[in-house]
Each structure stands twice: as structure tokens, then as C-alpha cells.
Amino acid sequence: MARSVSALGAFALLIALGTSAFPQAVPDPETDIVRLAGAIKPVVAKNGMVTTQDAIATRIGVTILEKGGNAVDAAVAVGFALAVTHPRAGNLGGGGFFVIWLAEKQQAVALDFREIAPAAINAKSFLDENGKPDISKATRTGLGVGVPGSVSGLATALEKFGSGKFTLEDLIAPAIKLARDGIPVESDLERSINFFQKTLLRWPSTAKIFAKDGAPLKQGDLLVQRDLANTLEAIAKNGPDAFYKGEIADKISLAVREAGGVMTSDDIAKYKTEILDVVRGNYRGYDILSMPPPSSGGALLVQLLNILEGFDFKGGPNAPHTLHLMVEAMKRAYADRAEFFGDPAFINVPLTRLTSKEYAAQLRAGINLAQTTPSSQIKAGLTPKKEGDNTTHFSVVDKDGNAVAATVTLNLNFGLGLVAEGTGVLLNNELDDFALAPGVPNAFGLVGGEANAPGPGKKPLSSMTPTILLKDGKVSLVTGSPGGSTIITTVLRVVSGVIDHKLNIADAVLLPRIHHQWMPDEVRAERAFERMMPPEQWIAFETYGHKVDFFRFNIGAANSILVTPEGITGVSDPRYLGTLAAGH
Numbered sequence: 001m002a003r004s005v006s007a008l009g010a011f012a013l014l015i016a017l018g019t020s021a022f023p024q025a026v027p028d029p030e031t032d033i034v035r036l037a038g039a040i041k042p043v044v045a046k047n048g049m050v051t052t053q054d055a056i057a058t059r060i061g062v063t064i065l066e067k068g069g070n071a072v073d074a075a076v077a078v079g080f081a082l083a084v085t086h087p088r089a090g091n092l093g094g095g096g097f098f099v100i101w102l103a104e105k106q107q108a109v110a111l112d113f114r115e116i117a118p119a120a121i122n123a124k125s126f127l128d129e130n131g132k133p134d135i136s137k138a139t140r141t142g143l144g145v146g147v148p149g150s151v152s153g154l155a156t157a158l159e160k161f162g163s164g165k166f167t168l169e170d171l172i173a174p175a176i177k178l179a180r181d182g183i184p185v186e187s188d189l190e191r192s193i194n195f196f197q198k199t200l201l202r203w204p205s206t207a208k209i210f211a212k213d214g215a216p217l218k219q220g221d222l223l224v225q226r227d228l229a230n231t232l233e234a235i236a237k238n239g240p241d242a243f244y245k246g247e248i249a250d251k252i253s254l255a256v257r258e259a260g261g262v263m264t265s266d267d268i269a270k271y272k273t274e275i276l277d278v279v280r281g282n283y284r285g286y287d288i289l290s291m292p293p294p295s296s297g298g299a300l301l302v303q304l305l306n307i308l309e310g311f312d313f314k315g316g317p318n319a320p321h322t323l324h325l326m327v328e329a330m331k332r333a334y335a336d337r338a339e340f341f342g343d344p345a346f347i348n349v350p351l352t353r354l355t356s357k358e359y360a361a362q363l364r365a366g367i368n369l370a371q372t373t374p375s376s377q378i379k380a381g382l383t384p385k386k387e388g389d390n391t392t393h394f395s396v397v398d399k400d401g402n403a404v405a406a407t408v409t410l411n412l413n414f415g416l417g418l419v420a421e422g423t424g425v426l427l428n429n430e431l432d433d434f435a436l437a438p439g440v441p442n443a444f445g446l447v448g449g450e451a452n453a454p455g456p457g458k459k460p461l462s463s464m465t466p467t468i469l470l471k472d473g474k475v476s477l478v479t480g481s482p483g484g485s486t487i488i489t490t491v492l493r494v495v496s497g498v499i500d501h502k503l504n505i506a507d508a509v510l511l512p513r514i515h516h517q518w519m520p521d522e523v524r525a526e527r528a529f530e531r532m533m534p535p536e537q538w539i540a541f542e543t544y545g546h547k548v549d550f551f552r553f554n555i556g557a558a559n560s561i562l563v564t565p566e567g568i569t570g571v572s573d574p575r576y577l578g579t580l581a582a583g584h
């Protein structure tokens with residue numbers, strides 16, 4: 001059995017640098033999914049549900065629902081709260097996506113508040129003096145910071161899709177209080193600050209907030225974020241312009257430039273959230289609504305499900321044949337990701353064909369049922385031609401059947417780790433999601449080419465996959481995850497667990513996760529698999545020719561909701577401490 005315990009190439013480098021390839025992956029012995037499997041039951045509620053990575057944020061969301069807010073109102077309040085309580089991914093200085101389902105109008109929309117490359121970024125920005133790609137420029141300096149989208153995104157969500165019962169000020173108020181009064185450092189926060197202390201403490205402006213007497217904050221300490229409280233207050237009073245124009249924007253652009261970046265206040269002033277059509281698909285009687293480019297997530301999810309629809313999974317979710325088929329589908333879909341996906345404002349992504357049943361049938365026919373196809377023999381399956389023309393995920397469902405699937409990120413844990421002096425805002429390092437040079441792996445080992453080259457005003461390609469499934473026109477599943485390249489396959493596993501294996505939402509989320517991204521040609525599996533499956537089952541899986549890397553961290557954090565005849569059921573991924581699903 002091929003196993004490598006240590007992380008691979010670029011990942012190892014990032015870990016050595018004090019940041020992780022899997023920014024949510026704070027090692028946590030207490031969240032042993034083998035021990036938890038079957039023991040965790042979904043939370044059930046009648047009216048509405050919020051599932052997030054952080055108990056305080058979940059409670060804030062539920063309070064908004066109880067006061068008559070809709071799912072969007074609650075999601076906006078949760079988004080601002082997470083910027084305070086879950087600083088490794090919740091943010092004002094990063095970006096994200098919402099997929100929203102509006103039940104009464106039967107309308108689905110995608111909100112794109114992805115970070116944007118400053119005007120002075122170009123295809124050579126991340127090369128060293130010898131023309132070689134230098135990943136640390138993207139992950140460890142101001143060059144990797146994209147113009148933050150979250151403040152605009154949350155404000156736009158409220159303005160366009162909120163119930164109208166709450167002002168931005170109402171929904172930011174709980175976050176301001178938490179930032180000003182401070183939050184107790186609990187186990188999950190302690191672990192993350194401690195694990196990523198090298199990322200954080202190298203910046204004096206950050207150390208002032210996250211350390212005491214030179215040491216990372218620990219349990220028993222209070223995390224007080226006064227500058228962040230002031231920034232939030234300015235946004236609450238004066239709207240997003242308070243963030244995008246004037247003093248705060250000047251401080252952010254200055255901090256980025258002092259850290260070696262090229263962002264100007266003008267880049268920040270230009271930021272705009274985009275409202276897009278969702279990517280649509282269907283799978284065994286369910287409608288899929290998910291995130292379009294600049295994320296690859298939704299299209300790949302649909303493509304994967306289309307391929308898998310032609311198979312049955314009678315052996316169960318962990319049967320060697322099931323895993324083989326999933327991995328083979330993944331290899332083919334991620335090959336397409338590397339070739340075709342990028343910012344749709346700059347390139348033409350052949351979405352219609354990539355998500356078609358016909359194309360999936362063609363890919364399915366190429367799958368050898370008995371043997372893996374080496375990645376080197378898999379090429380992107382379409383000839384390009386023009387067509388008409390660390391992250392956290394949370395899910396919300398309200399009493400009227402509206403839903404929000406939300407994934408937000410700073411990219412790696414705590415992003416660049418740099419708090420822009422005087423603002424409390426932690427800045428992202430999202431531009432590492434560009435293909436820094438053709439075929440060169442990014443922090444998640446993902447490769448890409450021309451379609452995702454760095455460029456001025458461009459959005460780096462994402463894998464974030466906030467997803468809503470409908471059954472007979474009504475919300476059924478709301479899901480998504482952090483985990484960089486593994487996000488899409490984590491969502492696939494949850495969707496398949498619910499639909500193919502009829503699991504309740506807790507059991508679907510607790511299924512051990514398996515991932516392949518075409519390159520490197522290696523199956524990444526959660527370590528739990530090793531202990532959950534009898535050895536002969538692994539041996540059977542390996543007879544298909546798969547090389548397995550048992551990854552040292554859990555994969556993903558899929559805080560999900562499933563609407564059932566028994567009620568609205570939810571689970572916050574038990575892989576991390578301090579998460580909460582709650583309803584009313």
C-alpha cells in the first residue's frame with residue numbers, strides 16, 4: 001500500500017513556512033471522525049436552521065431568523081460575525097460567494113464577491129528574477145493580496161435579497177460588540193492561532209492583536225479587536241463606501257504596498273460585487289444550483305455528478321468500486337479544470353458543454369471499470385472553441401424555504417496574516433489561486449495555464465462550491481466546504497451520501513473523504529478510511545492501481561442542512577471543535 005504521511009512538495013514547503021496547504025486543517029485529535037461516525041445526530045428544527053463553523057456566529061444567525069429575518073439577513077449577520085469570531089477564514093479582507101434560493105420567486109442567484117487583482121498585477125508578477133515562479137511572492141507578500149470583496153458582497157446581498165426588515169447597521173451590531181468587548185479564546189481558536197503563529201506573528205500589526213507578551217493568545221485570554229470594531233462601525237453607519245473609499249481603503253492599500261504589493265486606493269475604490277446566474281444541473285431527480293466561474297466548483301460538481309449518474313453504487317459509499325468510480329470521474333473533471341477555467345470576464349469558459357449530459361457520457365465511456373487511467377493519459381476532454389458567447393462555509397434555511405449557501409475565504413489560514421495597521425482587517429493571499437506560471441502547482445497543488453494566468457483586474461480561479469439542491473422546486477440540501485482543491489470533492493461526497501446512499505445529513509458529512517485532482521496522480525484519503533475499512537477492502541481498492549496518500553489532516557468542513565419530512569435537519573462538521581448547527 002503506498003502511503004505518504006507527510007504532505008507533498010509545495011504543501012510541505014507551506015507547512016514549513018508556518019502556513020498550511022489546507023488552511024482549515026488545524027490538526028485536532030478530538031475530532032476523530034471514526035469515533036464520531038454514527039454517534040452524531042443531526043439537529044432538527046421546524047422553522048429555520050443555521051450551520052456554521054463557530055457557535056457564536058450560528059447563534060447570531062438564529063436570532064435574526066427568530067426576529068423574522070430571512071435566510072439572507074441571517075447569512076449577512078453571520079458573515080460579519082465570522083470576521084470577528086473565526087478570523088482564520090471569516091473576513092472583511094477576503095472574499096467569497098453566496099448561492100441564494102428565493103422560494104417565493106423560485107429564483108436562484110449567485111453572488112460573486114471574489115477578490116480582484118490590482119491593476120499593476122501581470123503575468124510576470126509572481127516570477128523571480130530568473131523568470132521562475134515564486135510561490136512565496138503570492139502567499140507571503142503583499143503581491144498576493146487581492147482587492148477584498150466581502151464587505152461589498154454582504155452589503156449587496158442585504159440590499160438586493162434581504163427581507164427589508166433589517167438595516168446593515170442592525171446586522172453588523174453583534175459583530176461590533178464581539179470585536180470591541182472581545183471573545184474568549186476557546187479551544188478551536190487557540191489551536192488555530194497557535195498552529196499558524198508564524199503566519200501571524202511576523203507582522204507587528206497582527207501580533208498586537210493575536211499575541212500577548214510575544215506568545216500567541218491561548219485559552220483563558222480574550223481576543224479584543226478594537227480597530228476591527230471601528231472599521232465595522234464605520235461600515236454600519238456609512239455603508240460599504242466607508243471601507244472602499246477614504247481612510248480605511250488608504251490604510252489597506254498602504255499596508256499591502258509596504259508588504260511588497262502593488263495595490264492602490266483606486267483599485268479598492270473600483271470593487272463591485274457581481275450578481276450571476278447559478279450553474280445548473282440535475283442528479284437523480286434533484287436540481288443542482290451552484291457557483292459559476294470565477295469558481296470552478298459548481299461546474300465541476302455538475303460534471304462529476306453527470307458522469308456518476310451512469311453508475312450505481314450498490315456496494316455502499318466506501319466500497320472499493322464506488323471509490324474507484326468517484327476517483328476516475330475526479331481525474332477527468334480536474335483535467336478540464338486545469339485547461340478551461342479562469343475568470344469569465346477574460347476568457348470563455350465552455351460551461352454549457354462541460355456540464356452537459358452528452359459530454360459526461362463521453363467521459364464515462366472512457367473509464368476503465370477495472371483499472372485506473374494514469375493522469376498522464378487523461379487530457380482535457382474538449383477542444384476549445386467559442387461558445388455563444390481558508391475558507392469557511394455556512395448554510396442557512398428560513399421558515400419560508402429560502403436558503404443561502406455561503407463560502408468565504410482569505411485563501412490560506414489567516415490569509416497573508418497581515419492586519420492592515422489601524423483597521424483590524426486581516427488581508428487575504430487569494431492571488432495564489434492564479435496559475436503563477438503554466439503547469440506550476442499552487443498552494444493546493446492545482447495546476448492551470450493561460451486561462452488562469454495572473455492579470456490586471458482579474459479574479460483568480462476558485463474551487464469554492466456553495467451549493468443548493470432542490471427537490472420538486474423546494475430546497476432540499478444546502479452545503480459547501482473549505483479545503484481549497486478538495487472543496488469540490490467534499491461537496492460531491494456529501495451530495496452522493498444523501499442521494500445515492502440515503503444517509504441522514506450527519507452521516508453524509510461524516511463519510512470519510514476521498515479526493516483526486518488529476519495532478520498529482522494520487523488519491524488523497526482521510527486517515528479515517530484506514531481504520532474504518534477492513535484491510536482487504538483497501539487492498540481491493542489498490543488493485544485498481546490507485547496510489548493512496550493518507551492525508552495527515554481531516555479534509556473540509558461541510559456545515560450542511562437537509563430538509564426532510566421530519567423537519568429541517570442540520571449538522572456543523574464535527575471535524576472541528578466549536579462548530580454549531582442550531583435552529584428554531
Ligand code: DON
Binds near residue numbers: 409410481484
Ligand atoms: O477559492 C479557493 O478555491 C481557495 N482560495 C479556497 C481556500 C480554502 O478553501 C482554504 N481552506 N481550507
